[in-house]
Amino acid sequence: MNVIDSTRTKIESIFSPLNTVAAAKAFPPLATLSSHLEKLAPVRGIKSTVIPVPVETAKLFATASVEIWLRAVHSFLISASLTNVSDIWASAAGYYSSHYAVRAFAHVLGHFQLYNKKLIVQLDMVKGKYHCSFDAKHGNDREHKYYWKLVNNDANFSLNPLFRENKSDIDDSDVGHRDRANYADHIGRFPNFRPLELTSLVDRVRFISRIKFDTAPIPCKSRFPDIESVQIVAYHRIVHFRRFLDEVLGGKNRFWSVYRNPSWSGGVIDFQLSEQGGLAELEK
Numbered sequence: 001m002n003v004i005d006s007t008r009t010k011i012e013s014i015f016s017p018l019n020t021v022a023a024a025k026a027f028p029p030l031a032t033l034s035s036h037l038e039k040l041a042p043v044r045g046i047k048s049t050v051i052p053v054p055v056e057t058a059k060l061f062a063t064a065s066v067e068i069w070l071r072a073v074h075s076f077l078i079s080a081s082l083t084n085v086s087d088i089w090a091s092a093a094g095y096y097s098s099h100y101a102v103r104a105f106a107h108v109l110g111h112f113q114l115y116n117k118k119l120i121v122q123l124d125m126v127k128g129k130y131h132c133s134f135d136a137k138h139g140n141d142r143e144h145k146y147y148w149k150l151v152n153n154d155a156n157f158s159l160n161p162l163f164r165e166n167k168s169d170i171d172d173s174d175v176g177h178r179d180r181a182n183y184a185d186h187i188g189r190f191p192n193f194r195p196l197e198l199t200s201l202v203d204r205v206r207f208i209s210r211i212k213f214d215t216a217p218i219p220c221k222s223r224f225p226d227i228e229s230v231q232i233v234a235y236h237r238i239v240h241f242r243r244f245l246d247e248v249l250g251g252k253n254r255f256w257s258v259y260r261n262p263s264w265s266g267g268v269i270d271f272q273l274s275e276q277g278g279l280a281e282l283e284k
Contacts, residue, residue, distance in 0.1 A: 001247045004156055010125050011108055011248045014062040017055055018255035026255050027067060033060040034114060041117050041134050049134045053123070058130045061123050065108035066259050069241050072100035073262055076234050077269065079227075080204045081196045087189040087225035088181050094230035095178035095219075099144060101237035102163065106147040108245070109154060113143060120146070144175050156244075161216040162237055174233070177219035177226055189225065202268055208235050210274045239271050 018026050036057060042049040079094035106112075110123030118137045123130060148166035157163040168176040181187070196204065208231050216236070217229040242260055249256050 001243055002156075003244070003248055007109070007154075007156055008248050010110065011062075011245070013125060013128070014058045014108075014110075014123075015249060015253045015256065017059045018062060019253060021255075023255045023258035027063055028060065033064045033112065034116075036060060037112065037114055037121050037132070038117055040132065041114060041119055041121075048136075050131050051134070053130045053132050055130065057132070058123060058125070061107050061110055061112065062255075064112070065104045066245075066256065068100050068107060069104035069238070070259065070262055072097045072104060072234070072238050072241075073265055073269065075100060076231065076238060077201070077205070077265065079231055079234065080208065081201050083196065083204055083227060083231075084191065085193055085195055086191070087227065088187060090227045091181035091219075091225050091230055092178060094227065094234050095174055095181070097234035098174055098230075098237050099147075101234065101241055102151055102166075103147050104241050105151045105154075105157070105163070105244070108241075109150070109156075111147070111150050113137065113141070113146060115143075148174075160240075161218075162233060162240060164218075171222050172218040172220045174219055174230075176221045177224060177230065180221050180224045184224075198268075205235075205269050208232055209270070209272055212274050236273070239273055242271050 040051055040053065040057075042051075075093050075097035079090050079097055082090040082093060112121045112123075113119075114121060114134075114137075120135045120137050120141060122133045122135075124133065125131075145166055148163070151157050151163045152165050166175045167173055168179055170176065208228075211228075211232055213232075217232050219226040219229040219233070223229075245256055246260065251257060
């Protein structure tokens, strides 16, 4: 996997402080990053402001990215476990798995939205010094478009079909398929409630991980419930983030070495992919 040098340097830098504390104590309390950035934020209405920030602020982008990646893994397992139970919630949970994975990429690249302040924050590093820019959030900067657009525009991912813009007005659309599950009237799909037991869940995850394809199977609204596609792209995005940090950090970061294998997912998901051409070549 090719990672741009400036991106590699920035990510190595924000993860570096996490080597000095025990991984079990490295995650800060709830909403620490957003609360911290809100205190630094300028008065609403200022078009753009750049503020120097300490390494403690930069470090929070690293922990935020990993925490929300863990949410992506958890949501994927929820989706897989609901495959035969609920078309609605298997679709919705699978979509959120993808969305959380995309947010993980955005955060590790230094991007964060301040919902209450209606501001967009970007962390940058120049000559080893960090600063955050604060810009006004516009009407078309909704979370489920903004983070996806950021990742799609980043030079590390712009050629990867897994990370395209998240548009709802086309048929093959992650968010469009989610919207059908959440908001369309008269879905009327309520199978008997029979949750997957553990063996079936492991089999489902293994099945998803072994599907081969050359073109990213973005979910289609017209094929709702396109659960298999939802779960395939979510799984690949999760694996891609894990491989991305593995490539950058090289097994030398204590924090990431612990959380790249969540203890609560052991025996269910191994983050492996079948060898294939096309898309898999971008994930190596």
